Amino acid sequence: MTAIGLDIANLSLVQAAEAVRQGEVSAVALLEACLANLDAHEEAVNATIWVDREGAFAAAGAADAEHAAGGPIGSLHGVPLAHKDMYYQAGRLSTCGSAIRKDFVPSYSATVIERLAAYQFPVKLNEVSRGFFDRSATLETGALAEDMRGALKDPPDSAAVAHLSAVPFYNSKLRTTCVATMMAAGHAENALPQAARVTVNCRILPGEPAAEVATTLRRLAGDDRIALRTVYVPIPSPPSPLTPAIMGPLERLVAEQFPNVPIVPVMEAGATDGLFLRNAGIPTYGVSAVFEEQNDVRAHGRDERLRVQSFYEALEFWYRMMQAYASDRLTP
Numbered sequence: 420m421t422a423i424g425l426d427i428a429n430l431s432l433v434q435a436a437e438a439v440r441q442g443e444v445s446a447v448a449l450l451e452a453c454l455a456n457l458d459a460h461e462e463a464v465n466a467t468i469w470v471d472r473e474g475a476f477a478a479a480g481a482a483d484a485e486h487a488a489g490g491p492i493g494s495l496h497g498v499p500l501a502h503k504d505m506y507y508q509a510g511r512l513s514t515c516g517s518a519i520r521k522d523f524v525p526s527y528s529a530t531v532i533e534r535l536a537a538y539q540f541p542v543k544l545n546e547v548s549r550g551f552f553d554r555s556a557t558l559e560t561g562a563l564a565e566d567m568r569g570a571l572k573d574p575p576d577s578a579a580v581a582h583l584s585a586v587p588f589y590n591s592k593l594r595t596t597c598v599a600t601m602m603a604a605g606h607a608e609n610a611l612p613q614a615a616r617v618t619v620n621c622r623i624l625p626g627e628p629a630a631e632v633a634t635t636l637r638r639l640a641g642d643d644r645i646a647l648r649t650v651y652v653p654i655p656s657p658p659s660p661l662t663p664a665i666m667g668p669l670e671r672l673v674a675e676q677f678p679n680v681p682i683v684p685v686m687e688a689g690a691t692d693g694l695f696l697r698n699a700g701i702p703t704y705g706v707s708a709v710f711e712e713q714n715d716v717r718a719h720g721r722d723e724r725l726r727v728q729s730f731y732e733a734l735e736f737w738y739r740m741m742q743a744y745a746s747d748r749l750t751p
Contacts, residue, residue, distance in 0.1 A: 427452035432498065433587055434715065439486070439497035440585050446479040446486070446497030453499045467501065475499060496585055531617065534639040539584065540595040540632075542575050543624050547658045548592045550684040558681055588716075591688040595632060597621040618650075622688050629653040656694035658686065659702035668743040669706065676736055689718070706740060708733040 427449055430438060438444045454472065461467060482497040513523055544552070549571060556567035562582070569579025570593065583589040590596065600620045605612035623632055629652070637647055659665075661684055673682055693703035710729045717723045 428456040431715070432495070435498050436495050437586060439482075442486075446482040447476065449497060450475055450479045450499050531640050531642075531645065534641065535597065535599055535619065535636075538597075538635075538639055540597070540627075540635070542570070542580055542593045543595075543627060544571070544575075544593070545625060545658050545686070546661060547684045547686045550661060551592055551686065554681065554683045558683070591622060592686055595622065595624045595627050597632065597636065621653075623653055625656055625658050625686075629655075654694050654698065656697045659693075659697060659704055665702075665704060668740070672736065672739055672743060676732075676739070706737070708736040708740075 427435075427438075427444055430449075435444075435449060439446055439449060454470070454475075457467065457470070479497060479499075486496065552567045552570050556564045556571075559567065566576075566579040566582045569576030570583055572579075580593065583593060597619050598621075599617050601618035602615070604615035619636065621632055621636075623629055633647060633649065640647065666682070670682055673680055687705060691703075691705065693705065696703040709725065710732070711725070
């Protein structure tokens with residue numbers, strides 16, 4: 420497989436995973452590009468302690484073979500990984516930034532990180548997420564469309580779910596996700612770490628009790644010495660129903676301003692103030708009307724951006740939408 424027209428080494432994590440999944444680039448080619456980029460800048464930035472090139476190429480080759488065989492693949496299948504060496508990985512140099520451990524190679528991996536990375540919460544669909552896969556299946560073709568239909572079966576087709584789970588965007592619609600986003604350990608550069616802290620960001624599906632998610636995390640930790648502390652207490656927020664009174668005006672306005680553009684309900688993976696309105700008994704919806712690249716989401720990033728044309732088109736749509744809902748007599 421080759422990647423024609425792709426700047427492989429500068430793909431985002433999501434773009435790289437999708438390129439491998441779609442066969443636009445092989446895991447080996449992606450690794451070669453990343454290593455070439457590393458070699459070009461390592462002397463200036465001194466970012467790595469040790470690079471397991473042989474192991475990386477072996478893993479990349481195995482990833483390509485698994486992909487070619489059509490088996491289930493994970494969300495980051497074939498994407499090279501680098502991690503801070505204070506988190507032990509069996510057989511890998513782990514210095515913890517200390518000269519005392521300059522040659523230390525642990526025989527085991529950090530259990531919490533290993534278990535969390537491997538675990539997937541069960542698939543749970545609601546009216547909105549079912550509507551998303553149902554309507555999206557009519558827009559897609561080939562294996563992707565079949566996978567979306569397979570996820571809607573009762574019970575969901577396991578192979579279809581595995582394929583969809585390999586794409587972070589689809590995976591977030593299928594299940595609750597918990598990912599380690601920040602890691603910190605130690606108190607000084609010249610002392611061994613006495614404690615470590617991992618921030619785990621969970622996107623909990625509507626209807627899934629937060630207490631059950633916390634119980635799962637404790638089970639994955641598997642060590643009573645590890646304390647689990649909730650930084651932000653989740654507020655349950657059931658999805659608002661997709662009634663004809665809501666969908667009707669939208670379908671009419673979209674047909675007028677954006678002919679032939681389908682309407683697909685999407686369950687937002689981020690947090691919104693809508694949860695407070697829903698808990699007050701007020702159905703709440705968000706209508707983007709902004710056209711953007713699905714695999715180039717930069718929300719909250721330093722390079723967050725929006726096409727100028729999309730901004731003004733959305734502004735016009737929102738104005739007309741508010742007029743429509745204000746004038747139409749909506750009934751439950």
